[in-house]
């Protein structure tokens with residue numbers, strides 16, 4: 001089997017300029033709801049691309065947790081992504097909903113969320129996830145796994161009777177988009193690509209790109 005021979009035709013749907021919502025946020029929410037309703041695994045998983053101060057890109061998956069004026073995810077504020085966002089707040093998100101043959105690309109500027117939003121989400125997480133966030137110096141070298149497990153055990157004792165507070169090094173980021181592209185796979189690679197580009201506050205120019 002040659003990997004070049006793996007081939008799939010996309011026939012699930014289509015997308016046109018006159019059919020999309022006027023707001024890209026509404027269009028996104030519609031597609032996300034369809035991904036959730038279709039019971040896709042991890043419909044909120046998104047690829048986050050950042051670029052460091054040397055122009056070197058890096059990518060990883062994070063989970064979308066909230067949509068307001070932007071797309072909110074939570075992480076460690078001392079991680080590699082945090083360092084990169086600190087140096088360069090421009091970033092890109094990509095969703096891929098395989099079974100719906102859909103991709104959404106979003107670009108914009110990232111800011112930290114308000115502390116109360118981070119607290120609210122932190123406190124809603126299962127205890128072990130909260131302890132994990134406290135224990136893990138995300139993206140730093142670890143001598144071995146045991147160090148982390150011992151740290152969790154210590155924290156379980158320390159917080160057996162009270163809730164752990166959110167550490168200052170953990171919280172949310174919000175990507176505020178100025179560009180969206182909605183991609184729907186079509187037959188023979190003639191896919192539909194509809195862009196929303198922010199041209200003035202709350203004014204989106206909608207146009208089609210060649211596949």
Ligand SMILES: Cc1cc2nc3c(=O)[nH]c(=O)nc-3n(C[C@H](O)[C@H](O)[C@H](O)COP(=O)(O)O)c2cc1C
Nearest residue numbers: 045060061062063073074075076079080081082139
């Ligand atoms: C499905 C999936 C969901 C993930 N969700 C998150 C998340 O919401 N926040 C997070 O910090 N890392 C999440 N990760 C781990 C990241 O991909 C990554 O390993 C971690 O954030 C460190 O990235 P960095 O070194 O670029 O900072 C997730 C990974 C996967 C595969």
